Amino acid sequence: MKLKNWIRRSFRNRVFATILVVTLVPLLLCDVVMMQVIVARAEHTQARQARAALDMLSQRFDEAAGQCGDTLEALATSTITRSVLRRTEPDSRLLYQFLYRSAAAVRSYANLEIYDAQGACLYSTDASLAAAPADTDWGGLYAARTNGGTVFLSTGHGLMAARTVTGYGGELLGYVTARIESSGFAQLFDGVMAPADDLLVLDGTWRTVYYTRTVQADRTVAALRSQLLAGQKLTGDEGDDCAFYTADGAAGFTLLLQQPRVYTGQVLRSLYLVGAALGILCLGLCAVAAWWLSRYLSQPVNALDDAMRQAERGDYNVQLYLDSPDELGRLAASFNRMTEEYRQNLERSVQRQRELTETQLRMLQAQLNPHFLYNTLDCMKWLGVTNHVPQIADMSTDLAALLRAGISGSELIPLEDELELVRQYLNIQEIRFEDRFVCEIDVDERYQHCIVPKMVLQPLVENAIIHGVADLEEGYIKLWAEEDGGDLLLRVSDNGRGIAPEVLDRLARHEDIPGGHLGLNNVDRIIRLYYGEGYGLTAESGDTGSRVTLRLPMMKGDSHAKGTDR
Known part of the structure; x- marks a missing residue:
């Protein structure tokens, strides 16, 4: 209420408030809206690029899973594999040749292995690793034997695909497996992700299959799992500084692409701080400009107001002297002409009133004479009657009536x-x-x-x-x-x-x-x-x-x- 009364108090205050609002509000709105638009635009562009990269990653993952499945199926149904597993003394040279020939499509990122029915590793495409026996009652071999077909599961540090090898009568002869380790995934996804991006591959139970940040895998997965169960936005354990984009892969696996935000929380805070500082600076500049302009505009208005007050008090000699070619200057010139014309009209009115007063005095004096005229006409009337001249009597009577009508107040x-x-x-x-x-x-x-x-x-x-x-x-x-x-x-x-x-x-x-x-x-x-x-x-x-x-x-x-x- 006090501000409203202050604004209404004078024309200068209204001009000041109007200029300040008109200049400052659009400027601040543009500042805030533009910042929001820039951030939203950057996040939208980042999301679009992330989706494109994630689609390519998912496609490569699905192709790799399909190739591993096809390769294991070819090995498991091969007569060479079955015959080698039946012999007590297998022909390793023949099987290695067949194994390397079958693994040509996946050998760049996956290792193939052949196990007997007891879980002993007979052959492997990775000659650098010692052949270690596998547990047939747990893990990938057990899942392959109980589920049938090719199964995919996490090994904790990579991906494993397994399939049983059976004889023509259905008896179990052994197992064939394909393993993709971290180096294999890096080879598989090479050239698709940006250097600052990270990829996380999870199985159906959200166990880590692959993560470019090996050390932080457990902590990140735990944070993502809790955020998923709580229905929150996926941000991992790094707050709003990172964005996660998900895609479904083959065999129930999930791919999460982690990207650093274009504008992190710290960057946004810095931007908002700079925007606030610019807003305060603009407020000061707008206030100074509004004060100067309101003073410039109000000076002639105040001068006109003072001159009109003098004119109201009866001083019609007041004049405004504004050396300005704009509307205010023309208004001042019009005011000067108005007061001059009013002063002249007032002088003419006084002169006319004086003349009217003199005329009324003359009329009052003239009204004294008709009494003498009426008496004279009455004498003429009776002379006409006495001398038997009715025309004179009639003319005197009519003339008296005309004179009486002419000077009456009606x-x-x-x-x-x-x-x-x-x-x-x-x-x-x-x-x-x-x-x-x-x-x-x-x-x-x-x-x-x-x-x-x-x-x-x-x-x-x-x-x-x-x-x-x-x-x-x-x-x-x-x-x-x-x-x-x-x-x-x-x-x-x-x-x-x-x-x-x-x-x-x-x-x-x-x-x-x-x-x-x-x-x-x-x-x-x-x-x-x-x-x-x-x-x-x-x-x-x-x-x-x-x-x-x-x-x-x-x-x-x-x-x-x-x-x-x-």
């Missing part, structure tokens, strides 16, 4: 109230133009309660009168309402001289229109300020007449009927 009014203001304005203009035009107001009842800004239709009607039908004797103006996609369209058309193309173009681009079209400019600007750029005025004009359309959002409800100050 900004949004129902459309029916706006149309009433238009009618009052038309009453004044009809007196002025002596009924030279007619204005038709055709607005359906369902639009009467729509909410519109006040005094937006009077400038449109005024524009149609002044710039449209003023010079006509029979002018015609029409005001009507439509609905288009949820918007309210208020249209004013006339049969006058139309609108000039330059005025249409400026109106389409929402630019100021010179030449007495101030009302159109103001209405378009008011509508777009209220509702957005999608609303406002559009105009069409032909050779005769024109049509001005005011687009507003359709808003209904009593909540806006009286209007609110905006």
Whole structure:
């Protein structure tokens, strides 16, 4: 938890921890995994080579056993051997010739011997050894007599194959044997094993037949036997420094190939020690690099953080100076532009607020004058009534209503109230133009309660009168309402001289229109300020007449009927 809080404490700590993890973890994983892969690969290669060598050793052992069996069978069934064993005075010369001729295939690694029925050795291919009698009630001769055929067994220092020689009537005449001593096995397996390899040949009871390490044979076999019975991995008495690979040979014999491991326990410990030392070194280097890089990256971030805190406290003159072309440098430049623009906007806002305050003061002062105007208009009204001039009274009444609507606090009014203001304005203009035009107001009842800004239709009607039908004797103006996609369209058309193309173009681009079209400019600007750029005025004009359309959002409800100050 403390480490987690430390990491979260600052941006620099997070950068430091991230860089350290990203660089160190893959490096350590690669170190450990690569070491394991190298060791596993080496052991796999060693096992494959050992299996190949063991297959060749087993093949040679099986061939030797087969050759010895065939040779003993040929000797035991030979008429010469039987006849020689029947005679009291055997012909040694003839039998030796036959013996050497029969032993040609095995003579390089095995010694052949012929015994009589009492176990006396009569002939041997090894002239250097004295002919010693053999016990017929134990060992190889006894096994040959009791089992029949050719038998193979360990002599404790080699391998012995034995077979009985019987007459045609089945009587026992003697024995023939083949012995493979340590020197014979060395000759047999020469050129197959590597110099560092050792071979162990065991019989079916796990007695030693042959071992290249003669002195250690008993100790190694005992260790292997106990490991086999315990179901453990065969390692002998040398621990994990050696590996044993087994193969089954002929006549129940087992061949074990002993090889020193490519990476012994001591070598592995040394490798792990070196790997740990490299890991510690990498940890130190990664920590230094992460600290430097986190410091390099966090400096501009900290500077930006300090600058933003100053800006929060109201100091918008703060600037960042980072001489860097990367993202942080661009971020600092953006911050400088932002604070500069904000400072300028703040100054403009203060200036606008000051101007607005002055305007409000002027408006408050201007609102003092209508009381005098209302009184004056009221006097004009009663003078018209007294002097029997009703037009003056009507004009005073309508003009007072228009002035009262213009300075009232209500900004949004129902459309029916706006149309009433238009009618009052038309009453004044009809007196002025002596009924030279007619204005038709055709607005359906369902639009009467729509909410519109006040005094937006009077400038449109005024524009149609002044710039449209003023010079006509029979002018015609029409005001009507439509609905288009949820918007309210208020249209004013006339049969006058139309609108000039330059005025249409400026109106389409929402630019100021010179030449007495101030009302159109103001209405378009008011509508777009209220509702957005999608609303406002559009105009069409032909050779005769024109049509001005005011687009507003359709808003209904009593909540806006009286209007609110905006």
